[in-house]
Amino acid sequence: MGNITLGRYIPMDSPIHRCDPRGKIMAMLFVLIAVFFPVGWIGYGILFCLISFTIVLAKLKFNFIWRSMKPMLFMLCFLLVINILVVKTGTVLFTIGDFEIYSDAVLNTLYIAVRLLLMIMVTTCLTATTKPLEMTLGIEDLLKPFRKIGVPAHEIAMLISIALRFIPDLIEETQRIMKAQESRGVDMKEGKLKEKIMAILSLIVPLFVSAFQRAEDLANAMEARGYVPGEKRTRYKVLHMQMRDYILLGASFLTLVGMIVLSRVI
Amino acid sequence: MSISIQHLSYIYSPGTPYEHKALDDVNLQIEEGKMTAIIGHTGSGKSTLVQHLNGLLLPSEGKIHIFDREIIAKQKPKNLKSLRGEVGLVFQFPEYQLFEETVLKDVSFGPKNFNVDEETAISRAKEALALVGIGEEYYERSPLELSGGQKRRVAIAGILAMNPRVLVLDEPTAGLDPSGTRKMMELFKTLNKEHAKTILLVTHDMEQVYGYCDDVIVIKQGKISTQAKVSEFFDEGNEIEEMNILPPALLRMKKMLREVGFKLDEEAKDIQSLAKEIAKQVKKHG
Amino acid sequence: MQKNIVEVKDLCFEYEEGAKTIEHVSFSIPEGSYTTIIGHNGSGKSTIAKLLAGLLEKKSGTIIIDGIELNEENLVKIRNKMGIVFQNPDNQFIGSTVRDDIAFGLENHCVPQEEMDAIIETNAERVGMSKYLEHEPTKLSGGQKQRVAIAGVLAMKPKLLIFDEATSMLDPRGKSEIKKVIKELHKESNLSIISITHDLDEVAASDLVVVMHKGHVDTVDTPHGVFDDEAKLKEMHLDTPFSMKLRRALEKEGVHVGNHITMEGMVKELCQSLSNT
Numbered sequence: 001m002g003n004i005t006l007g008r009y010i011p012m013d014s015p016i017h018r019c020d021p022r023g024k025i026m027a028m029l030f031v032l033i034a035v036f037f038p039v040g041w042i043g044y045g046i047l048f049c050l051i052s053f054t055i056v057l058a059k060l061k062f063n064f065i066w067r068s069m070k071p072m073l074f075m076l077c078f079l080l081v082i083n084i085l086v087v088k089t090g091t092v093l094f095t096i097g098d099f100e101i102y103s104d105a106v107l108n109t110l111y112i113a114v115r116l117l118l119m120i121m122v123t124t125c126l127t128a129t130t131k132p133l134e135m136t137l138g139i140e141d142l143l144k145p146f147r148k149i150g151v152p153a154h155e156i157a158m159l160i161s162i163a164l165r166f167i168p169d170l171i172e173e174t175q176r177i178m179k180a181q182e183s184r185g186v187d188m189k190e191g192k193l194k195e196k197i198m199a200i201l202s203l204i205v206p207l208f209v210s211a212f213q214r215a216e217d218l219a220n221a222m223e224a225r226g227y228v229p230g231e232k233r234t235r236y237k238v239l240h241m242q243m244r245d246y247i248l249l250g251a252s253f254l255t256l257v258g259m260i261v262l263s264r265v266i
Numbered sequence: 267m268s269i270s271i272q273h274l275s276y277i278y279s280p281g282t283p284y285e286h287k288a289l290d291d292v293n294l295q296i297e298e299g300k301m302t303a304i305i306g307h308t309g310s311g312k313s314t315l316v317q318h319l320n321g322l323l324l325p326s327e328g329k330i331h332i333f334d335r336e337i338i339a340k341q342k343p344k345n346l347k348s349l350r351g352e353v354g355l356v357f358q359f360p361e362y363q364l365f366e367e368t369v370l371k372d373v374s375f376g377p378k379n380f381n382v383d384e385e386t387a388i389s390r391a392k393e394a395l396a397l398v399g400i401g402e403e404y405y406e407r408s409p410l411e412l413s414g415g416q417k418r419r420v421a422i423a424g425i426l427a428m429n430p431r432v433l434v435l436d437e438p439t440a441g442l443d444p445s446g447t448r449k450m451m452e453l454f455k456t457l458n459k460e461h462a463k464t465i466l467l468v469t470h471d472m473e474q475v476y477g478y479c480d481d482v483i484v485i486k487q488g489k490i491s492t493q494a495k496v497s498e499f500f501d502e503g504n505e506i507e508e509m510n511i512l513p514p515a516l517l518r519m520k521k522m523l524r525e526v527g528f529k530l531d532e533e534a535k536d537i538q539s540l541a542k543e544i545a546k547q548v549k550k551h552g
Numbered sequence: 553m554q555k556n557i558v559e560v561k562d563l564c565f566e567y568e569e570g571a572k573t574i575e576h577v578s579f580s581i582p583e584g585s586y587t588t589i590i591g592h593n594g595s596g597k598s599t600i601a602k603l604l605a606g607l608l609e610k611k612s613g614t615i616i617i618d619g620i621e622l623n624e625e626n627l628v629k630i631r632n633k634m635g636i637v638f639q640n641p642d643n644q645f646i647g648s649t650v651r652d653d654i655a656f657g658l659e660n661h662c663v664p665q666e667e668m669d670a671i672i673e674t675n676a677e678r679v680g681m682s683k684y685l686e687h688e689p690t691k692l693s694g695g696q697k698q699r700v701a702i703a704g705v706l707a708m709k710p711k712l713l714i715f716d717e718a719t720s721m722l723d724p725r726g727k728s729e730i731k732k733v734i735k736e737l738h739k740e741s742n743l744s745i746i747s748i749t750h751d752l753d754e755v756a757a758s759d760l761v762v763v764m765h766k767g768h769v770d771t772v773d774t775p776h777g778v779f780d781d782e783a784k785l786k787e788m789h790l791d792t793p794f795s796m797k798l799r800r801a802l803e804k805e806g807v808h809v810g811n812h813i814t815m816e817g818m819v820k821e822l823c824q825s826l827s828n829t
Contacts, residue, residue, distance in 0.1 A: 133648045165648055168690050179322050180363040183355040184424060185347060185379030202375070205365035209410060217643035224605050224636045225646075225704065226628070226660035234662045236655035308693065308723045413594055441639075441720055443593040443750055445789035470724050511724055515794035519815050526823040537794075541801035548807050548825050 007068075010128045015244060016058035017129045021138030023245035027252035028126045034259040035118045043262045044114050050255060051121045058129050068120050076116070080109040132164040137237055155229060166214065170207075177206045268298035268464060269319065269432070273328035276314055280326065288314040290488040292328070296481075298431075301458045301465040303475040303496070306485035307509070312468050313358075315485065316434050319466070320353040321346040333431070351380045354430030358437045360421035364409040369400065369420050372409050376428040387427070394427040395420070397461075398453060415446040419453075426457075432464040433457065439471070447471075451478050476500060476514040484509070501532070516540060555619075557583040557712050557744040558604065563613035565603060573599050575767045577613070581746065581760065583711075586738050588755045589748045590778075591764030592789040597748045598639075600764065601716040604746070605636045618711055632661065634712040635705025639720055641697035645689045650681060653689075654704045661708055675703040679733050695726025699733060706737070713737070715747040727751070752793045756813040763788070775813050 016024070035047065055065065083105040090104035130138070140157035147153050178188055181202045188199055227233075276289040288311045296302055306312050317323040318330055318337075325339040333352060337343050357363070366372035373391035374384075382390070395405070398419040404412070409420050418438070425433070435454070439447040455478055457463045469475060475482055475496060482499045484492040492505050499505065506513050513521075516537060520530055528547055534540040558581040565574040574596050581587050591597045602608045604615060606627050615622040617630050635657075638644050647653030654672045663671065676682045679699040689697060698718055705713060715734065719727040731754060738745050747754060755761055761778045763771040765788045771778055779785070779796050786792075795818045799809055812818040 131648075133652065161648065162646070165646070165689070169642055176357065177363060179317065180357045180360065182322060183320055183350055183357070184363070184376040185350055185428065187347065187379075198375075202363075202365050206362050209364075210362055214643050217638060217640055218646070220602070220607050221638055221644035222646060222656075223607060224631070225657040226631050226708070227656070228660070231660075232662060233659045234665055234668075236652065236659055236665060236668050238665055307725065415593060443789070444791035445592055515815070519794060519798065519819070522815060522819045523822065526819060527826055528822070537797055537801045538804070541798060541805050541807070544822060545802060545805035545807045548822065551826050 007123075007127045009131055010060065010064070012059045012129070014057060014059040014129065016054065016125065016248075018244070019129070019248055020239050020241050020245040021130050021134040022141050022239060023241060023249050024126050024130055025135075025138050025142060027248050028122050030249075030252040030256040031122045032119060034256045035115055035122070037259045037263040038266070039259050039262045040266050043259055043266075044118065047118055047255070047259070048114075048121075050251075051118060051125065054125050055121065058125060060124070060128055064128070065121055065124055068124055069117060072116055072120070076109065076113050079112060080106070083109050133161055133237070134239075136161040136164070137239060141239060152230075158229075162218070169214075170211070173210055174203070174207060177203055177210075268333055269296040270294070270331040271318075271328070272331075274315075274318065274325050274330060275327040276311075276318065276323060277326045278314075288488055289318075292488075292490055294483065294490060294493065296464070296466065298464050299458075299462060300480040301454070301467065301478060302481040302483060303479040304466060304468045304483045304485065305470070305472075305475060305511075310485045311488040312485050313436060314488075316355065316436055316466065316468060319432070319434055320350045320355045322355070347380070351428050352430055353432045353434060354425040354428055356422055356425050356433065356435045356438060358440055359418075360425075360438075361414065361417035363424070364417060364421055367408060368406050369395070369409050369412075370405040373420060373423045373427050376424050380428060390427045390429060391423070394423040397426060397457070398423045399449070415442055415449075418442070418450075422453075430463070432466065434466040434468075436468045437470070438467070439469070439474070454478065470511075472506075472511060472514045476517070497535075555583045556580040556616075557585075557618055558746070559614075559616040560600075560604075561614045561616075563603065563615065564611045565599060565608060566611055573767055574603070577767075577769050579762055579769050579772045581744065581762075583618075583744055584742045585759040586745045586757075587747070587760040587762060588758040589746065589762045589764060590750070590755055590790060591770075595764040595788075596767040597764050598716050601636065601714050601746070601748055604714060605634065606630060632708065633710055634714065635708060635710040636714040636716060637698065637701045637705060637718045639717040641694045641701070641721065642689070644701050645697055648688060649685070650676065650687050650689075650692070650700050651685045653700055654707050657704050657708050671707050672703075675707045676700075678706060678737070679703045693726060694722045695729040698722065698726065698730050702730075702733060702737075710743070712744045712746065715745070715749070717748050717750070719749070719751065750791075752791060756793055763790070776811055779813050780811050 031047070031051070037043070039047070055062065084101055087105040087108060088102055090102045090107065092100045093103050093106065094101055127135075136157045139160065140153050143151055143153035143156065181199070182188060186199045186202055187195065188203075191199065271292055271294040274289055274292040275287065278284070278286045278288055292315065304312050304315065314323060318325060319332065321337060321343060324337060324343060327339045329336060329338040332349065335345065335349055364372050366375055370388065370391055373394055374387040377387040377390050378384070400416065400419055400423065404416070409417060412420065422438070433454075438454070439450050442450060451474055454465055454467065458465045467474065467479060479496050482492070482494055482496050483490060484505060486509075492499065494502075500513065500517055512518075516535070520534070520540065523544070524530060528544065530540070530543050534543045560580065561578050563574055563577040564572065566572045577600065589597050589600065599608065603610055604617070604622075606622055618633050620626050620630055620633075622630050645653055646656045651672055654675060655668055658668050658671060672685070673682065676685055679702050681696065681699050681703060684692065684696065692700070701718075702713075719730045722730065731751070734745060734747065735757075737743055747758070749755065756775050756779075758775060761771070761773060761775050762769060763778055770788065779792055782792050782796060782800060793813055795812045795815050798818065799812065802809055809818060809821050812821065
């Protein structure tokens with residue numbers, strides 16, 4: 001489990017780490033939208049430079065981004081094959097036997113690859129620099145205006161933060177149950193289909209049982225400490241927007257506007 | 267020697283910032299037919315050690331000899347599965363491994379994994395359930411509906427049904443009430459004495475060590491700090507004091523009585539013989 | 553007249569229709585006392601704790617906490633008066649850090665944000681967790697998590713604290729940590745404490761013992777009184793302190809000693825019989 005990098009928080013002290021999560025979430029959304037505009041290689045080049053600058057500011061390593069990208073490579077290869085089979089425009093690059101490969105097929109795939117890279121870079125800038133708890137606070141605040149139309153902003157935030165809190169515990173539990181079943185002769189890796197089904201059952205059923213137990217305990221603990229869903233409560237962590245947050249927001253908004261303009265010009 | 271461990275070290279997540287040496291040059295001989303206690307503080311490496319005994323963890327360095335098998339660091343182990351049949355490992359809170367629809371099915375799950383035919387598996391399951399004191403009326407019930415103590419017994423039966431030569435138990439009485447604990451310990455004693463199972467018991471409870479075990483192994487920060495006969499271990503006393511653990515009540519009582527002037531025989535190892543000793547002296551004076 | 557913090561009258565409860573878990577239970581607990589509830593697993597101890605905390609709904613009978621009857625209307629008022637610490641240290645840690653977890657209850661009770669830091673710090677101090685305020689739960693031991701749980705309920709300034717087997721999943725070090733914290737809290741303030749436990753030393757040191765058996769309250773008495781009837785305790789699958797067992801063994805040898813619930817008391821008496829000559 002230790003090698004998953006996508007979406008992981010990297011504790012560091014950087015200006016980006018210190019930014020308000022609301023500002024960061026909005027900034028990420030602006031840039032993400034910008035990536036969707038057809039801005040050509042110049043546009044993508046500019047975006048790449050801007051995002052790279054942010055990554056440097058956040059003291060993140062490019063190696064880390066690359067490792068998040070890796071799981072996507074297979075998908076991109078698959079996409080390339082599809083494109084080669086389907087796209088028949090542009091110039092013929094080369095032929096294999098009777099089969100012609102067109103330039104647009106390769107170009108299209110490259111476009112998508114670059115967009116994907118940019119998107120991963122932007123989201124990593126957010127997730128790697130924002131503690132899960134701050135993220136939920138940010139989401140809660142940003143969802144507040146939608147409360148009027150019945151979006152339970154606080155409940156959603158509470159749900160996310162509890163899920164985040166218990167993920168390490170559940171991973172540990174899973175490993176423990178796997179080991180316990182392996183001690184009973186279960187082979188988690190190999191075996192015939194029927195054995196595999198039994199192996200999975202022997203893991204899933206106990207996991208559910210213990211998750212339900214946990215949920216019940218947790219509900220009791222929360223209720224005993226005065227938590228009533230939907231009731232008014234105060235909040236310990238209060239977010240404050242500062243100068244740097246407005247700068248970040250402004251810069252990302254300008255980027256979005258710039259990209260929209262650029263896409264019209266091209 | 268049925269189990270011998272030489273220069274065993276184990277490192278968690280090597281090469282990452284979380285690298286942690288849980289076992290450090292462990293050397294051990296465990297005798298067949300004995301009941302051996304493994305004690306040590308939380309995080310001392312007890313659980314890591316016992317997971318090596320059935321090949322759940324493989325040594326980073328050193329080797330382990332179990333019956334006629336050898337597990338050597340950096341060599342691909344052979345026949346891990348059959349080892350798991352010979353060394354039955356019962357995890358802490360084993361009731362969390364129950365998953366089948368009925369008690370009987372769950373207990374026969376283990377033997378079936380070792381390619382035992384259905385009929386033999388069922389008959390072994392019935393034997394194991396009888397051993398742990400779960401009657402026929404429970405065979406067709408869902409294991410999830412039983413009480414906490416019963417669930418644990420069924421889970422232990424699930425391991426016993428594999429017919430292991432060695433039974434390794436990681437804090438098997440945690441969370442049970444005093445009478446449940448006593449019954450559980452009596453069960454292990456029976457398994458050891460009447461069914462010739464070698465038993466390794468990870469525990470925090472000195473009453474269990476003193477009252478039931480032959481040998482004791484103390485682990486401290488991943489190293490074996492003591493291996494001794496239980497009788498000698500408690501006589502020495504230093505190790506226990508150093509570890510800041512509460513000695514068995516009988517020994518605490520003896521110590522207090524000695525301090526106020528009683529002369530007590532070393533041999534008084536149960537409550538009645540201690541009472542006899544006290545009575546002798548009180549009557550002398552009275 | 554002494555005030556009662558808890559008064560339970562003719563309380564009945566069942567999880568399923570017809571399967572009574574708690575039957576006609578009545579007892580009262582004086583304010584400021586340290587009460588232990590004992591009984592074998594399945595005797596209904598934890599159910600009583602959950603009923604007192606209003607987490608389960610009684611079938612009939614009354615529960616009065618600090619003079620207020622527990623019912624749907626008064627639930628919030630009563631929750632302000634008491635806190636409960638559960639058995640499993642992991643499943644009651646709600647915040648992502650110690651600080652956030654203590655804050656959780658304060659948020660629910662609408663404590664103004666500006667006051668929270670001071671309250672959090674004082675209560676962390678009371679359980680010896682001041683140095684760990686920014687720690688995440690995965691980096692804490694079981695005993696430390698339970699101390700945080702105690703700080704979390706203390707922060708709400710309760711009059712009554714209930715411990716539902718709060719030490720049973722801890723190692724010896726964690727157990728003694730928590731027992732010490734509870735004892736100190738009881739000494740330094742007028743907190744009433746109810747502890748559901750199997751720990752005989754803790755029972756022996758308490759003011760009042762409630763013995764539960766098969767959903768009934770069997771006895772409410774001092775530790776001396778409860779442990780005196782060894783045969784009955786055995787019948788209820790309950791253990792007795794070592795000193796009581798030794799007393800029985802000595803009687804068989806023809807030596808009669810008083811009813812001592814601690815080894816120290818017994819040693820003192822035996823010592824005197826040595827110097828009687």
